[in-house]
Amino acid sequence: MIIKDYRIAIASGKGGTGKTMVAVNLMYAIKDIIDGKIQLIDCDVEEPNINIFTKGSLNSEKEVAIKIPDINTDKCIYCGKCAEYCAYNAIIFVKSIPHIAVMDDLCHGCGACSYACETEGAITEKNHALGTVSKYNISDKIEVIEGRIKVGNALAVPVIKAVKKESEKNALVIYDSPPGTSCPVIETINDVDYVILVTEPTPFGVNDLKLMVETVKKLGKNMGVVVNRVGLGTDDLYDYLNVENIEVLMKIPFDRKIAGIYSEGKILVDELPWLKQEFIDLFKKIHI
Amino acid sequence: MKIAVSSTGNSIDDKMDQRFGRCKYFAIYDTDSKECKFIKNPGIDMQSAAGSSAAELVADNAVSKVVSGNFGPKAENTLKSFGITMINAKDTEKSVKEIINEFKN
DSSP, X not given: OOOOSXXXXXXXXXXXXXXXXXXXXXXXXXXXXXXXXXXXXXXXXXXXXXXXXXXXXXXXXXXXXXXXXXXXXXXXXXXXXXXXXXXTOOEEEETTTTEXXXXXXXXXXXXXXXXXXXXXXXXXXXXXEEEEEEEEXXXXXXEEEEEEEOTTOOOOHHHHHHHHTTOOTTEEXXXXXXXXXXXXXXXXXXXXXXXEEEEOXXXXXXXXXXXXXXXXXHHTOEEEEEEXXXXXXXXXXHHHHHHHTOOEEEEEEOOHHHHHHHHTTOOHHHHOHHHHHHHHHHHHHHOO | OEEEEEESSSSTTSBBOSXXXXXXXXXXXXXXXXXXXXXXXXXXXXXXXXXXXXXXHHHHTTOSEEEESBOOHHHXXXXXXXXXXXXXXXXXXXXXXXXXXXXXX
């Protein structure tokens, strides 16, 4: 099967439901039935962990940076316009002293201060590093790309944008999304063809899945659900999915053997042939 | 000299607020004129940058010393850059009035 220009995101709402497990094992399960290139992209830039399982060798690494203001206090006339324009309170300005300074970590790099400044040369822009994008080779047709933000940086979205830029048109692309329903998740799933939501039948799993379903609906994406740790909790999840008419793509049992293999950093579908077949069936369901 | 005290309300009988960046009000006391005024802290509703904005606010009011319970890292760095002294009154149950009185002697 040759698949080009098809993007799948694995998302969840709740953390720890098994997004990375599904992303990694889906890739390994279908690699032999796909003839073209597969890219597995770790968009969970706050704690990327795909390569713990894929163990690829580093091919290239580059820095992700935004432009932040550099204020020349010799030229600054202390009018305060830049601080007034800044929506993120990243410019500290006290007219009476006078004092002006940029809080680098608060700046989103929007450029409003440069636009506001009417004094020639008072604001120039400099690079501010946010994180890295690394490429790992798994085989000649499989590539893992990982975004990783710098410790202390709170801006995940620019790093996610940068890592997604590495996706190729001629490949099947799988995005491992961060948990939650906020900006980093929206940025990850906004251009995909299909969203796989991974959840568990616990009250937290149901609650956060509902939030995620609403989000995916707003974005107008196709979606289906993988239920992990089946056997736990109650029927509330299945009742909800029934009412919403959302397809259950696959059920993964709450099983000590699965947990054991996973905790050793091994690939589940290499050890469990039945699970491999289920992932292949899942893929056939979503790629019509 | 002016002193700022993070306050839970806008009267001198209110207790000191343990938080600097996200306190409700700042009491600004002038040791020369013996006057005390209260300013609302806009940082209480900010998503981020509450600490540095509060530091900016007290600096704009020409304060030299700040009394509070907890100073966050951004607040601390910004106050330092202004040369404002931080006085840590962690876990005190004292009112703004009682704290101000300590500066009168």
